[in-house]
Structures are given as structure tokens and as C-alpha cells.
Amino acid sequence: MTTTTTAPAHLHWEAKDGLLLEVEDLHVEFRTRDGIAKAINGVSFDLRQGETLAILGESGSGKSVTAQAIMGILDTPPGYVTGGKVKYCGTDLLQVPEKVRQTVRGAEISMIFQDALSSLNPVFPVGWQIAEMFRIHRKMNKSDALAQAVRLMQRVKIPAAKERVSAYPHQFSGGMRQRIMIAMAIALDPAVLIADEPTTALDVTVQAQIMGLLKELQEESNMGLILITHDLGVVADVADNIAVMYCGRMVETANVHEIYGHPCHPYTIGLLDSIPRLDMKGTVLRAIGGLPPNLLAVPPGCAFNPRCKFAKDQCRVGDAPPLIEAAPGRHSACYFAEELLSR
Ligand SMILES: Nc1ncnc2c1ncn2[C@@H]1O[C@H](COP(=O)(O)OP(=O)(O)OP(=O)(O)O)[C@@H](O)[C@H]1O
């Protein structure tokens, strides 16, 4: 990766025509003792103001690494961005100095981390932890910062926020702790919020409440929201667009309604078949057979081919199939996408 030392001409980030983020042909690899693991292999997508994009895929498909590359918090070494662009409001963040990136991180693009529930500090009151955001980034004094913490706790609907601002993390339920993490992530009014598996550790009712809250906050501020999940069921009601990842590539992208009705990549078909549905009561859920490949031994051709019931000889050789338009607004990295669409 090459870096230039010149800062962009503007430091006031403004989305042109609502376009916030353009990730173009992103490549990330991990240089490990056992070899080079190509974790991200040409991921591209856009995010607009007010849009919710769900990035979906099994464990190890590269969802968190994509988010880390966007945030500029990749574990280096062993992780390196080896190609592509991460453009925010038109400026490639991979080409700006770390000093500029720091002004974007948290304030412009913010993230709720996958292990959020355990990342609150147990020895400090939650209000103090939220207030830190304002003390550090906005240089506020103690009492103003604490007042902002209460305002945010109210905004994420924590009951009796004023009284509970001095309570400790263990005094809150899992769902309430996740609300506190959301409060910290939106404290500086980011234009983009990336939520990495924000509801995985929570029960179903609380999952729905947290998703509802994220959606509400997004509507209030017109944020661009990226929801990372391995569970298509969780994001069905809130996502506008879905990008399905497999082995570091996007294998299908579409509007949420279209993908549910007519998936056109065998992996997406498998994911949909493995969601419990009320109208299929009594039938056996079909999990996708097999495991995702080891990144150090990815099969030739389409990485999904050993698990795919539609695979033919051409899927087992050469490069991975590219993501191409199978129908207007429908992209799939399967040679049989059009056939699957007309099923
Ligand atoms: N620090 C690291 N060193 C080596 N390999 C890594 C590192 N971090 C991630 N990887 C590899 O990159 C690949 C993508 O990981 P990533 O964390 O993005 O998966 P994910 O889709 O977020 O999965 P999950 O649903 O389990 O969170 C995995 O194969 C993982 O082993």
C-alpha cells in the first residue's frame, strides 16, 4: 500500500449527492507463519445517507476485517490492505495520513464492536465512560460531559437515565449494556455507523428492540448504517440492501426484498433455507452442508463449489467467478445466476 503525506484539501466532510462511502476492490491479507491468508479479495460497495446495508456471511467470511479496514484499525502486522480504495465523501482514506484518519474515526465513521458487551470497563460508572467521549473529543468539562452522557442515555432509551448515569456496567442487563455501547458509538454524531453483530449475544426480543433502536437513530440523523450479521432473519425488517460475503468476496448483492424472494447465488439460497419460518412449521431446517474453506487452502474456481449442489465442472477451475449483473439491480458471482433467478 502506498501512502501520501499530503492532507486532503478539505477537512469538512460532505457527502456529494448523499454518497458517503465507496469501497472499491478492497484486498486484505494476513501474513502468518503458516502462509498468506487472503481474507478480503476484491470487496466493493457503496453506502448512502439514510441507507442500511447488511453484510451477511458465515463465521470467517471477512465481515469484521472489512469493517476494520474501513475504520483503519486492522491488526498490522499480520493484516495488510494490499489493494483497493475506501473513499469517504470522495477522499480515499487509505491515502491520507493517520492524523487525518483519526479525525474521521469515531467522529465521522463510528463502530460498535463485535465483543461490545465485554468492552465496557467494569470499574467505571457507565455515565463516566460515555462522558469520556465528550471530554476527549470535544474537550468538555466534567459536568457538561456528564450532562451529554445523560442526554445520550435518554436517546438510546435507558430508563431513569439521570439516576443510572452513575451505575456500573454489571448493574445493567445485556440489552441495556448494548444500548450504552450504541450511545458511545453515536456520541459524536457520525455520518456512518458500522454495527458488527450488535445483537448476537442477546435474546430474540431484545434483538428486535436493539434493531428498532438503531433504525430509529438512523432515521433521526440520516446516518448510513452498516449492519454486520450472520443471521439474515435479524436484518430482514431493517436493511435496505444486502451484501452476502463468502470467503472474502461479495457473492450476491441486492435489495432486501429481491434477495428474500429470489436469491441468485447458491450460498444465499442455503442461508435462506436455514432460517426458521413460521409457514414451514414441522419441516426440517436445512443447514448448509460442509464448512467454509481454510483461507490457506481455498479451492480453485468458486470457493463455494465443494458445498454447492449446483456446481458443475467450470465452477471447480480457474479464477473465482466475478460478481456480475444477473438482472437489473441484481449481482451474483455464480455462473448460473440467471438460471437460479428464473427458477
Ligand atoms: N489477526 C488475524 N490474524 C490472522 N488471521 C486473521 C486475523 N483476523 C482475522 N483473520 C482471518 O480473516 C478471516 C476473516 O475474519 P473475520 O473476523 O472478518 O470474519 P467474520 O466474517 O467477521 O466472522 P465472525 O462471524 O466469526 O465474526 C478469517 O479467516 C480469520 O481467521
Ligand SMILES: [Mg+2]
Ligand atoms: Mg466478525
